[in-house]
Amino acid sequence: MYRKIGSMKKISQFENQKVLVLGLARSGEAAARLLAKLGAIVTVNDGKPFDENPAAQSLLEEGIKVICGSHPLELLDEAFAYMVKNPGIPYANPMIEKALAKGIPVITEVELAYLISDAPIIGITGSNGKTTTTTMIADVLNQGGQSAHLSGNIGFPASEVAQSVSDQDTLVMELSSFQLMGVESFKPHIAVITNLMPTHLDYHGSFEDYVAAKWTIQNHMTAEDFLVLNFNQELAKELAQKTQASLVPFSSQEKVDGAYLEAGVLYFRGEAIMEAVDLGVPGSHNIENALAAIAVAKLSGVDNASIRETLSQFGGVKHRLQKLGSIDGVQFYNDSKSTNILATQKALSGFDNSRVILIAGGLDRGNEFDELVPDIAGLKAMVLLGESAPRLKRAADKAKVPYIEAKDVAQAAQLAFANASSGDVVLLSPANASWDMYKNFEIRGDEFIASYESLKGGEHG
Incomplete structure (x- = not known):
């Protein structure tokens, strides 16, 4: 079987543009390399001193300008067209405040991944259960004969994975609220919000701002895209009124027009998929995670036997039950x-x-x-x-x-x-x-x- 090996979209919006990558870690390193490939004039700024910074050292060897050990504000007086920031750096950071004041768009590397990806994206966000649900979805799709690639907040930088996939693949992307605050045109074909609880309020300032960050996942979705929401939460039902996407709810408490639990059986739109007791991982929260995965699998055309087999053998994610x-x-x-x-x-x-x-x-x-x-x-x-x-x-x-x-x-x-x-x-x-x-x-x-x-x-x- 011949399949086109990944050939990322050739985009020109970064060509000959000055771009500042703020903060390295794996995602920053991946973003810097990708931007250089796209013809950008890249500067990397990282707080860790150069002699303790192997990532900065290897980027410099590749001809990318690096400034390490501090974050000099005057750096922003150069005419940067974009800033790509590490998701963990808060918006109160003086570098980011100055960039925004100067009208420089501040994005995260998941936006870059979206812009170059030939593969459709399934995006998963939420307060709890993201990693388990993301892993379940990728496993179910792969078991069903599709080609799913884990990416994003799960440890595989999205902008790196996106370079090697084709339109025959699917990017299954775990997304944090921090990453989603830095998107402009990002649009998954299927989005999942597992649940919304008050977390990371030290970063976001309020629960409302946190929810707004998560909700950006669906900003550009249309009726041809699917938004999978947890109807165990009243908040999700309220939010459901405010999207253009086609809604697919899941619930372990009531029968919904999507995935649900009834009399110990997991269903999708009236079709029995599997017994809840057969799930490979214990706990009521894992029933919710499995329902979300079932919804995505059915929307993606995976057969019931593959869903059952994957979810019954699913042993959890390392360090997560x-x-x-x-x-x-x-x-x-x-x-x-x-x-x-x-x-x-x-x-x-x-x-x-x-x-x-x-x-x-x-x-x-x-x-x-x-x-x-x-x-x-x-x-x-x-x-x-x-x-x-x-x-x-x-x-x-x-x-x-x-x-x-x-x-x-x-x-x-x-x-x-x-x-x-x-x-x-x-x-x-x-x-x-x-x-x-x-x-x-x-x-x-x-x-x-x-x-x-x-x-x-x-x-x-």
């Missing part, structure tokens, strides 16, 4: 990505508490855990670690749950396993960020995976 396996009948789940209370509440919703030993704790942000008390009630035990352990002890006492303390995740895994019996679950779902002990949640999760492997290596019987 990831099933590691079992030792002597004790199951281990790595949910290191749960860095807040809501995420841990969702993780616990998928299990029988009386069989769960929960490992929790981490960075102390000053909050108590009173709202977690109803969710931890009835747990077999808790293993507590990190700065926030004293606050979690208070919650455990209120919930009348026994607890033990551990010095790190490795010891916590050992203690949890020592206190578990066949049929129990050891769940790492910290409800806290990792930075008191680990550089990021991935490293924390990797230590848990290594501890599981080591315990499994010493398995008896």
